[in-house]
Amino acid sequence: MITLLGLAFLSLVAANPVIIDRSPVTLPVALKLNATGVKNIVERDVARAKALYAMGKGNRLQKRHDFHTKIENQMFYYLAEVGIGNPPTTYQLIVDTASSNTWIGNGRSYVITPTSRPTGSEVGVSYGSAQFIGNQVLDQLILAPGKVIANQSIGVATDSVGISASDGILGLGPVGLTLGTLFPAVDETIPTVVDNLFTQGTIDAHQVSVTFSPSNQISNVNGEITWGGINRDKIAGPVGFTPLTTASPSNAFWGFDQTIRYGTSTPILSQTAGIVDASTTLILISSDAFTRYRNATGAVLDFNTGLLRITPAQFANLQSMFFTINGVTYEFTANAQIWPRALNEVIGGLPSFIYLITASIGAPTGQGLDFVNGFVFVQRFYTVLDTAGQVGFAETRDTRSTVN
Template identity: 25%
Template sequence: MDLQTIKAARIARQEGKAGVGASSMVHDLGSSGGDIIPLKNYLDSQYLGEIGIGSPPQNFTVIFDTGSSNLWVPSSKCYFSVSSTGNFCEIHYGSGSISGFFSQDNVQVGDLVVKDQVFVEATKEGSLSFILGKFDGILGLGFQEISVGNVVPLWYNMVQQDLLDDEVFSFWLNRNPEAKEGGELVLGGVDPKHFKGKHTFVPVTKKGYWEITMGDFLIGSHSTGLCEGGCAAIVDSGTSLLAGPTDILNSYHFQPIITEINHAIGAEGRVSAECKEVVSHYGDLIWELIISGVKPSKVCAQLGLCLFNGTRYASGIESVVEKEHKEKSSAGNDLPCTACQMLVIWAQNQLREKETKETAISYLDKLCESLPSPMGGLTPEQYILKTGEGAAQVCVSGFMALDVPPPRGPLWILGDVFMGAYHTIFDYGNLEVGFADAA
């Protein structure tokens, strides 16, 4: 009934192109400009909003999905003013597929009216997730690179038809299903009352999905090794859980993380000043050591920034958890080590992209600027979902295993469990995603 398995098959079929991350790290968020779309929260698993299609508009309840790019609604409800184009299409999801034909008409979202938008009238919904769900259709907010039929996404047309003040949209997802306000989607701006502090902006690494690089998966300030060399992750409002590759999440190594996960997400110790200090003093040496063939796990030890006793980097999560319990009070002393480990990962990624040393060092310095001090982690209340009431209440983990095949995968999927903890900005103009603590 929820969307926790909606992605893998679709991602396998749709390929995007590499994008260039923007260099801008500063955003003016003092204004609440933009068109605010209220969202309804259904059991913390679906966030629903209203759109209208046609003249006069016929209303539909949709999921605003950053993990896809097409708009579809069921054909059985349609009485559109513009006739069908007649072209058949099929969109595949992890839990099934929909098929139908392309149509074209005006689409209203909040006060914005997009003219001549191509969308899909679904004549067949081959999944109980769609039939039993509380939504009529899905409105994709991803890039055109993954659009079925290469249809221009609705978001692109909003930009091209000059309907927006800024080329950004933002989400606030309320994780209290009993609250009157379920959440907000703001098109063309942000709502300052729903975030605290400053946003962390990270570059989009590949256009298609809103894909970013997850530098590490930490317990406190200690690396688990799950993202050695960096992990590709997509920020996906259409998936209800937080998903990762099966070989990681189903392995015995992951079990201690479940018990300690409230210290893990958000990576304590990512302090901008410490990161920049390491780049300033050791950036060139990190680059040269990696090029010379030194194992990445030993680079920071050779620089004297990390202790290396043969277990820290390779003994598995159990030793990390044990060490975390023993050394919580001294976690701050590991900041140079943590910063160095992150920079080694980022430097490796730059090497793979065949960047020059000068370009890479500049990139690392800018990444340091994007790290606030510190981002908070997910609490158990945020990653454990509750269904039912009283004696029938069941607690469900907010983590799930989901394999996305190459060439798009493997991927981590940061769904509503993750997005609920953060106010999230999707910056189309600068190709960045921003995170700040939700309020």
Template identity: 35%
Template sequence: MFNKSSLLFSLFLALSAASTPAVIARTSPTPNTLTKSYHSTNGGSIAKADQTRATHLRKQALKPTEKRASGPAPASNRVVLYTANLTVGDVHNVTLLIDTGSSTTSCTGQKCTVRNPTGQSELLVYGSAQFFGQETVQNVEFGQYKVENQSVAIGTLDHGLAPFDGILGLGPTDLNENTRLLNRSAVSTFVDNLVSEGRIERNVVGIYYSPTVKGGEDNGQITFGTIDRSKCSGELKYVPITDSSPANEYWGIDASATYNNVPLLNSTAGIVDTGTSLVLLSTDAFNRYMEATNATKDEATGLLSIPASSYGQLHSLNFKIGGFTFEMTPDSQVWPRSLNECIGGRNDTMYLIIGDMGTVGGTGLDFILGYTFLERFYSIYDMSQKQIGLCSTSNTFRVTNSRPSVEGFAFCSQTPAVPLVRVGTALPVASNTTAVSPSQ
């Protein structure tokens, strides 16, 4: 979520896509591993962070294209994130957040170096975190694939991003359409450049997550240029990107939602977003869900909570997308109890992963399916056809929260507040991922 600074110029634009590339044939996908990491900054509320992100996503998409920054970024106080290790320029093991809600690549100056600067700079806002940087054009290597001319924003002054080094934006190219810089008419995302440089055939990304009950587990995979159908336990369903604004600026879809036959959302637009942790519903739908589940708001975490004894009374939450039903079982609606301490919660309580968007329905962006939804389904982001694919996996009906009590299973680290620092002042950077390669 990038806020435009009135004092600075546009940033983060990549080279325009080239003409039809010489395509490198790929056969079967060979994804490498993503690892989920847990970090809490000063006990920040996961619910508040997601709501802040949702607000910025909506505002950013509604800006006229000539006034946009180059795309949204994650809110600060992220408790749970999926990251990958990349090489930026000559710097290895750069830990970037995987974000389908952004189309840009950035790296803090504490980790990356300025090479081939374009002379453009901007103040970026990640929730309450701040990032002032300048655009550079550098080689970026992600597993087996290397982009030779990728636009990367290198931070010269940043606050609140540690221990992570930046973001890898996997959002639609349209997020940056009609933004002009240095006589370039459009942004090229990292995936755009993989296509234009002949590294992959199609502009498509496949993301697989798996529920986890402890931090540091290798429980995710990503592929570029093709998909891994072996992840699907059911039929892969494709739906077009919605026509409704502002959801159509992102990986937006149309859906309706019911809980135990109680209508929560009529057919409306929302987005699929790896940078959001929870499943967010418009405030009116959220209130209906809270009433139907007899949940109460927990002040410590900002989440809905129920007593552990009420676990057996939960029902499925169903999203109908493109005529197909995607079921969130009772278990998938509950935050992993072994990780309650990571979000400032209690071991004897069950926290629900359904959050409040902070706005009533009818805005054109009425829900967000965050990674807690995506841990139960394999997701495909196909820019070549402007569509999204979803299928059930072996994790769709997996049970992780049935035990009556959980003690001593917290696997999370606390990230202290980080002062505003300038380039050249080293910050401790925690490596939380296994390097990820795209598909063959």
């Protein structure tokens, strides 16, 4: 029996978007914090954002002769245990909402079974936190008992760096991100796991939903991923959908347009394009928006963590941030804006300090990827990734949690 151990892990909208309540594949999600990874999570997230920018512009392939770059480990892992082959071998894969290739071989080696079908092609991807190159095979992939994907494209790594405590990656991004990752057919896309679940009739809607709960523990089963629809038990209001943005390079990912303000009247970020990405830890915003946020909060930069720091008195007066997406406003409370204080020392901070989780993306507004709503945002808002050309968000019971 295949069980989920955890997850790594984000056109015009129809007048009445279809929400599928019944989803046949719903899996629990476990958060694991990589205590041995990079201490400065701002540096790690900014490095990932730069890599995503390059990927969105078409630089997705990692050439073998370039395969020497040292990549820092990411701060959080969301690991899914899947089965591959028949009889299946289990692999723990990081679930990534901003990449689309599925590959194994970083830890446990690929086991050839009668369902294995080598294609003779090579496949490779460079990420902000990892990279791999290897051989493509087609094989069955089991997500849950009775939920089998036939002939799923899987990369079998011959070289990989930047990944620890996992066997590879399970990609949940749009299929277009696979373009240029296959040798020699660099002009072909590779059907993703979500694509094959839908085309093979396992799920009713071509979408995947992700939800987490805020946590102040290093390891915690705190959410779930739902393939093919939403779980209404996890939301506390309607799902607000927005069209995918047309701005490059955000349009290569789960990208959309939004504005951000602080409190009732302080503009932070004007209407611009960015993405949701559960494998980015923080909220990243353009450098000019970050300056406005820092000035509004009165925070100072903490050089040990790279994060902004505020005093207890400033936290008592900290106002909500408001994200407006396609006319719907989502309130990001004061508590949502701070790093869990029980985990301060994990990121190199002091137990008594209060750190904010909004950081600069490292470039001014107008680059086509001006924000990343990272894991800390997905913790507060149910997130629906829909290949029909839209993303959706909804409040949950944890939207106003004070667990931090």
